[in-house]
Amino acid sequence: MRKRIPTATTKRLPLYHEYISRMEAEGSKWVSSFMIANALGLTPSTIRQDLKHFETIESSSFGYSTKSLKKVLENALGVTTGANMVLVGVGRLGMAIVHHKKFREKGFVIKGLFDVNEDLIGKRICNVPIYPLGRLPEIVKKKRITIGIVTTPVESAQYVTDLLVDANIKGIWNFVPINLRVPPNVAIENVNLCPSLFLLAFRIKLLEEMP
Amino acid sequence: MRKRIPTATTKRLPLYHEYISRMEAEGSKWVSSFMIANALGLTPSTIRQDLKHFETIESSSFGYSTKSLKKVLENALGVTTGANMVLVGVGRLGMAIVHHKKFREKGFVIKGLFDVNEDLIGKRICNVPIYPLGRLPEIVKKKRITIGIVTTPVESAQYVTDLLVDANIKGIWNFVPINLRVPPNVAIENVNLCPSLFLLAFRIKLLEEMP
DNA sequence: TAGATTGTTAATCGATTAACAATC
């Protein structure tokens, strides 16, 4: 990749990757911008503008080579390297994430869980041990953790984030519906379930009002 | 609200609502565009442009009235009315969603669960019964369901979505990482966990490359 | 009133789309 990649493009890369992976699994050797656009609800123009940022994609009059496109996307996304992660807040959502196989398959491995609940500490979920919060700095350092998953209640989310940041984590995957404060050298990605549901309700309302 | 509300604004409304709810709970009578902007990492200008679309918000030189702002947002989002929902695909993620109290508190109630797993059918989770997929049209009609939550494996997601659409559902809350096809009169909101994680990995990479 | 914030206009910025020559 050459120039700065626009954020709008950035957000689509994981979607392209998902689609390309599926097409490759189905045995497709080539995918065109038309196919991708159609599958993802975008225009071919947008796809081409986005992929322009990556020089090493092999293309022809059939479209882009599935293999090279997948490779380039995985490189760009850092999927090839994966990451070691910890998860703080072992509620039901936290447990669902730990059990999710796909992350591990892609190299994103949860190495430790943290909670304040005394009853949980020492147990294991999917063979991942649950530690007390106090051991977070030690474990993060020892296991070379780069991503912290935050699935705590709202009240403790910022506190936990500060702990993670102090432990030199590089990115926060936040499932708590607040805007966590992190220094500029730490990446953050928010997954907001409640707002997402409200947004759906809002869209339904819009559709009903003006059909 | 008067004119068409821009989609960019639409996506921020749930965040405003979340923040205002918290401020109201803390006893704030007024919130300014500066406060909201600061809390959510936006500019005051953006906040004011967004809220301009809603006429009934009471404002003063202290900012916006928390009470009226919350009310307007809840009205706009359709949060006041809530919705009856069904969930298809009772895996761990599905279960985590069923257990999530917040949705129910806000009036978004899951009235039925559906799965193909014979062992699950007839059981209850959080007092919500699990039905066989075949009974979906009947239950959706009887219980006046408007939102369908899709937490199935990728392979069955489109099939399940078609079932829901045929049963006259109004919105799909999709947790499966594919672009589901729905007719234009059905709203859809996607929650993509894997792409979200990859996006985080990508941002970490960007930060490392050019700090 | 005085101080602060909104409401609003205009300018800037970025993202999307259209179109077509270059390429495979």
Add this chain to the structure above:
DNA sequence: TAGATTGTTAATCGATTAACAATC
């Protein structure tokens, strides 16, 4: 080659920011 798709430029569209008079 012929047909189809890319790569790229230019035009359009929408979103964000800045600035300041109007308002409370």
